[in-house]
Amino acid sequence: MMANSTLVTEFILQVFAKTWELRILLSILFLLVYLGSLLGNLIIIIATTVDHTLNTPMYFFLRNLSILDMGYVSVTVPNACINSLTGHRNISVAGCAAQIFLFLFCACVEIQFLTIMAQDRYVAICKPLLYPMIMNHQFCVRMTLASLLSSIVLASVHTFKTFQLSFCHSNVVPQFFCDMPSLLRLSCSDTFNNKLLLLLTAIGLSGSCFIFIAISYVCILSTVLKVPVKGERGKAFSTCVPHIIVVSVFFSSAAYVYLRPPVVTLEVVQEMTLSVFYTVVPPFLNPIIYSLRNKQIxxxxxxxxxxxxxxxxxxxxxxxxxxxxxxxxx
Missing domain, CATH: 1.20.5 (Single alpha-helices involved in coiled-coils or other helix-helix interfaces)
Structure with a gap:
């Protein structure tokens, strides 16, 4: 049914660069970042699983975030590197749909996990006496399941709506992976409903989560400023500020690519560079910010x-x- 809704049988993805030398250099760089992401997140998973002293809500979500980040970065980077090195740029419609679904699913779960972790830090720092009651194991499991189920629904709806469209203008996707905004611009169907759904999702999920994270960290920083010990303040700032930066880059780059007006067009290089900030950077930096600077980890x-x-x-x-x-x- 999916194949019948389109006039093309496959899509052609962009490679990192036109010249062979630059393609090799960028592919090696992305592979190193990918391997670094896998190693950093794997270390966190093993450490938080083996050490029973880390059996707390914070490390429960850290472990889940690390598992998710390994999948999130694996959806796009390995395939893009192989395509760039081999010159094989074709991807089937079914393969493109699978990539869009997995990417959207991982991105939605990532947003919700980051929000829950911000709440965890807010309760731990601002309301420490209520922490065992609020962030109990049952609450953590329920929030994790709610994040996974809601993300499956959202990813399924967006993927289904995207591949109901007809693609007859071109099958060249100006991106190194199948990205929904790029496909919407290739469609010759009316994409108003798709864009409206995308806007509602962005406002409902991403917008509310970003506001919640921002408010949580404002409260955390205001509480930390009241701490008389300068060393403790510096420690809290060194953890909060890098996380705020990564979250801001993740949300702002994704929002610009997914929600920019049709009149604003970008060069392929600019489009691909922006997408790196919400596909590759968070899984690579999250282990460093959250855990590898943590003494317990x-x-x-x-x-x-x-x-x-x-x-x-x-x-x-x-x-x-x-x-x-x-x-x-x-």
Whole structure:
């Protein structure tokens, strides 16, 4: 049914650059950032799972955010790098629909997780006595499930509405992945309902979440300023400010690409550069901002490394003793 609604059978994606040398350089750079994102988030997942002292709501959401970020960055970057290096730019309509659905799903969950984590920090700093009552395990599980289910619904509706359109002008997507705004501009159907739905989602979900995050951090910073110890204030500022910057870049770049008026057109390079700020930057920086500067996480990582080292050393000694016994029996 999806294929029947369009006059094209596949789309052609853009590569990072026209010259081969620049394409290799950018592909290697993106692959390194991708691997760094995977490694940073994987460290957080292992550390928060193995160390039972990190069994708190904050680290529960950190672990979920890290799992999500690994999927979020994997939806676009690996395929784009392979396409850029091999020159294979074609993607089927079904593949494009799958990429749009997964990207929208991950983006919606990311927004909601960042909002819940801002609430967690607000309650922990501004209302510490009520923290165990508000941020209990049942609440955390319910919020996680609500984020996942609402994101599935939103991603499904947007994907279905997008691929009900007809694409007859061109099948060249001016982006390194299948992005909904790019496809809407390629359609020869009336896209008013799609744009209206996109606007309502942006205002209802993204707008409300951004306002909630902003208010939470304003309250946190105002509370922190009342703390007499300068060292504690500096520690709180060093955690809050980078997170505010990443969230602001994520929301502003995504809002500009998804909600800009039709009269505003961008060069392909500008379009792709802007999309990097909401597809690649958050999964790469979130582990650094949230966890790798956190002493508890670093201590947990050290414990995991020591445990792995001990297991390998124990196996090595066991194998060496076993081989000696076999030699003696011969």
């Amino acid at each position: 670093m201590e947990a990582v050290k414990k995991v490394i020591l445990r792995i080292t001990f297991i390998f050393e124990y196996k090595r000694k066991f194998l060496s003793e076993f081989s000696k016994e076999r030699e003696l029996t011969k």
